[in-house]
Amino acid sequence: MPILGTYLMPHPPIILPEVGQGQERRIQDTINSLNAIGKDIKEKSPSTIVIITPHGTMFNDAISMVNESSIEGDLSMFGVPEVSMKCLINQKLTGEIETLSNDENVPVVLSSKDFLETFDVKLSLDHGTLVPLYYVNKFYSDYRIVHITYAPLNDLELYQFGTIITKAIEALNENAIVIASGDLSHKLKDDGPYDYSPYGKTFDTTFVELLEKNQVRDIFSMDSKLISEAGECGFRSVLIMLGVLDGYKVQSKRHSYEGPFGVGYGVMSFSIVGKEDSKLGAIEQAISNKKEQKLNNANPYVKLARESLTTYLETGKELKELPSYVTDEMEKEKRGVFVSLKKNGELRGCIGTILPTTNSIAEEIIRNAVEAGLHDPRFYEVNKDELLDIDFSVDVLGQAEPATTDQLDPKNYGVIVYNARKKGLLLPNLEGIDTVEEQLSIVLQKAGIEQDEPYELKRFEVIRHSEI
Numbered sequence: 001m002p003i004l005g006t007y008l009m010p011h012p013p014i015i016l017p018e019v020g021q022g023q024e025r026r027i028q029d030t031i032n033s034l035n036a037i038g039k040d041i042k043e044k045s046p047s048t049i050v051i052i053t054p055h056g057t058m059f060n061d062a063i064s065m066v067n068e069s070s071i072e073g074d075l076s077m078f079g080v081p082e083v084s085m086k087c088l089i090n091q092k093l094t095g096e097i098e099t100l101s102n103d104e105n106v107p108v109v110l111s112s113k114d115f116l117e118t119f120d121v122k123l124s125l126d127h128g129t130l131v132p133l134y135y136v137n138k139f140y141s142d143y144r145i146v147h148i149t150y151a152p153l154n155d156l157e158l159y160q161f162g163t164i165i166t167k168a169i170e171a172l173n174e175n176a177i178v179i180a181s182g183d184l185s186h187k188l189k190d191d192g193p194y195d196y197s198p199y200g201k202t203f204d205t206t207f208v209e210l211l212e213k214n215q216v217r218d219i220f221s222m223d224s225k226l227i228s229e230a231g232e233c234g235f236r237s238v239l240i241m242l243g244v245l246d247g248y249k250v251q252s253k254r255h256s257y258e259g260p261f262g263v264g265y266g267v268m269s270f271s272i273v274g275k276e277d278s279k280l281g282a283i284e285q286a287i288s289n290k291k292e293q294k295l296n297n298a299n300p301y302v303k304l305a306r307e308s309l310t311t312y313l314e315t316g317k318e319l320k321e322l323p324s325y326v327t328d329e330m331e332k333e334k335r336g337v338f339v340s341l342k343k344n345g346e347l348r349g350c351i352g353t354i355l356p357t358t359n360s361i362a363e364e365i366i367r368n369a370v371e372a373g374l375h376d377p378r379f380y381e382v383n384k385d386e387l388l389d390i391d392f393s394v395d396v397l398g399q400a401e402p403a404t405t406d407q408l409d410p411k412n413y414g415v416i417v418y419n420a421r422k423k424g425l426l427l428p429n430l431e432g433i434d435t436v437e438e439q440l441s442i443v444l445q446k447a448g449i450e451q452d453e454p455y456e457l458k459r460f461e462v463i464r465h466s467e468i
Contacts, residue, residue, distance in 0.1 A: 003248075015027055065149075070088050155287060203226050301396070304330070334359065337352055340395070352372075422447045
């Protein structure tokens with residue numbers, strides 16, 4: 001059987017003794033599990049390891065695969081350049097995966113040194129690859145790799161890409177294993193890399209349990225907000241890995257789960273024990289049900305934003321009559337409004353007004369939804385085929401008030417900076433902005449105001465309405 005096994009492996013650099021300097025002993029169960037995986041891989045002796053990482057060079061619209069004879073890198077950014085690695089690339093298998101992906105309209109790009117240099121990016125082995133392979137190489141090193149960096153495509157495309165990997169492996173009769181590199185929630189503790197979130201532990205527990213029970217359909221039905229709020233980097237790696245296993249009966253084993261540093265580290269193996277029908281149809285139905293729930297969202301603010309952009313994309317005309325679900329507040333009050341679009345968890349457009357420019361909140365939503373979809377200069381225009389993959393949110397702004405830096409709180413207050421010529425605004429409670437210093441640095445950059453320029457400061461609260 002060409003696919004010899006698949007694995008979920010975390011990639012915390014601190015787990016390496018050269019980096020951890022003794023701290024790694026706090027995740028000894030994870031170390032023991034990774035050693036067990038390394039021994040298992042040695043026993044299987046694959047000619048190729050397909051590794052899926054979140055930390056290579058990532059593109060928003062295409063899965064990236066390294067197309068060079070080799071790739072190397074080290075852990076200089078973690079203070080230990082002596083931990084280095086060079087891996088030979090299986091270019092034949094890489095090329096076969098690309099060909100089949102093109103045939104099935106799954107977007108992929110081959111990343112070479114010259115290609116990445118056009119983006120001022122150096123081709124280098126990332127820690128999402130290096131750390132798992134460190135534990136493989138302790139026991140076995142006679143292999144080449146296929147290096148894959150996932151993209152924020154929709155869940156079904158990622159799963160389909162996994163099925164393509166299997167077709168390519170089987171077409172070339174490669175003896176291969178597949179590693180999904182990824183950590184789970186980064187929000188398990190206040191002293192972790194991100195602020196604590198109650199969603200973190202819930203996500204980890206739910207996700208690992210579903211993997212243990214091979215309840216693949218239910219993974220694709222998981223609550224979008226739970227996934228988004230968990231702050232993970234392994235979910236998409238696993239979706240591709242699950243696609244690799246499509247059509248096979250699988251025996252799952254959880255080797256360990258730990259999270260003492262505020263990040264969830266899960267180690268699992270998935271062994272093929274037979275064949276079964278494809279789960280693709282059931283997954284498509286689960287995704288369809290999720291989208292139907294989104295369309296039936298009862299919140300009138302996001303419902304109006306979605307209807308506004310949908311109407312414009314389908315007819316080329318703005319929504320003229322207010323739908324019956326619009327509330328009195330939306331119809332009669334005037335406020336500044338921001339409409340934000342996210343596709344597969346990534347920002348796809350955001351446009352808003354600090355002060356009202358129309359006669360009502362409803363009209364502000366209608367206008368800004370179209371603006372966010374078509375006229376945010378950071379993104380190409382949304383097309384109607386994307387709409388079901390996009391989550392809408394609407395922020396209704398409260399009255400801005402003068403503030404000092406010690407009165408700011410990036411979770412609860414948005415911020416406006418301005419001087420005689422420039423102005424910038426940043427909404428509150430944005431992913432990855434956890435401190436006042438980060439908030440001010442970003443909003444000043446948006447405004448084009450230098451740190452040493454004089455400026456005034458205001459804060460404001462928002463009421464956020466969201467589909468997730």
